[in-house]
Amino acid sequence: MDVILYFQPSAKSSAPGKLYGVQEIAAVNGWHVQTIEGPISRERIAELRKFWHPVGAIAECGSESASIDTAIFGNLPVVFYAHNPKSLPSSALSVSHNSAETARAAAKELMTTGFESFAFIPFERKTYWSEERKTAFTSAIRLNGKKCKVFTTGSKQLNLTERQIELRRFLSSLELPCAVFAANDVTAADVVTAARFENIAIPKDLAIIGVDNYEHICEHTSPPLSSIEPDFKLGGRIAASMLLAAMRDGGRFSGERHRSFGPLRIVRRATTRLLSAYDRHVSNALELIRNEACTGLTAQKVAELFPYSRRLADIRFRQATGHSILEEIHRIQLERAKQILTESGRQIKSISDFCGFRNPNSLRKFFKRETGMTLSEWKNGHRQ
Secondary structure: OEEEEEEEOOOOOOOHHHHHHHHHHHHHHOEEEEEEEOOOOHHHHHHHHHHHOOOEEEEEOHHHHHHOOHHHHOOOOEEEEOOOHHHOOOOOEEEEEOHHHHHHHHHHHHHOOOOOEEEEEOOOOOOHHHHHHHHHHHHHHHHOOOEEEEOOOOOOOOOHHHHHHHHHHHHHHOOOOEEEEEOOHHHHHHHHHHHHHOOOOOOOOEEEEEEOOOHHHHOOOOOOOEEEEEOHHHHHHHHHHHHHHHHHHHHHOOOOOEEEEOEEEEEOOOOOOOOOOOOHHHHHHHHHHHHHHHHOOOHHHHHOOOOOOHHHHHHHHHHHHOOOHHHHHHHHHHHHHHHHHOOOOOOHHHHHHHOOOOOHHHHHHHHHHHHOOOHHHHHHHOOO
């Protein structure tokens, strides 16, 4: 069996979708994907090549993208994932997230808050993707005639404590209410912390959205963090497909040497969800729906969170969100169904079990009504 080495900074910091996408292509081609964590060096690669005799490699660069010397791989076909394409040799193969496209999606999302003031918070270290997001976001905001401030520490090298102090000062200087785009979820979580210490109400006075949708971060900030999820799985598939072509064509590789992928979806949580002060019941209802919509949750059970009748509960919910309790349940179920449909190896008839429907026929009718397509038609039209 042919072996592909998949280098990643660490399993904890790597989005699982990246590896899943690679493994899909590997399964079709009979590869074994061996993950290798930690720093990449010439000596380590030489030892790994002797041990595994790989036919190719994918190097997920992460925060160390600027320090990888492509020559250390020798004649081994390799595709670089999340490496700054501008710093690679022209002959190198790479795939990266389209940070500008995601930044524009963030701008559109945050402008729906109705806020007039906006801000961008870059990553703690200068990276190409953070700079791309800053440029695209500020341009989009200013294009629409809005103000946008950028957090900066100048040339100072700050530790985490010093950066948090500066971030609190920056937030306290903003014209509130303000909508903030953070370079990624780690940065956004720092913003949430700083806002809480400055007693800035989220999302009433400060709406925040990050990037990556790392659930171990987003679900554990207080309040839970909204985030844009890149299509990491597609990126993995692209990287593996490029590697396949490189191994097949050798030095005659004639395809596009750098490819990119955009955002998959926006996951809306409490940091961008604007509710009236009296609507803590609505907030609780939204959290219940987000967590249990796909487990058979009913609108009646949600309405029981309100201290009044089902009808009045639905009115309150609609006033705060723009739609009914049942429509919100259906929105989550539809999102989940679409997500599962993009995953390979899942039989369509089994999807209803994971979306909260009693049987496949109920899901089929619902999906057709909501999208105008059958499950099969939607799946075939959204294959990557």
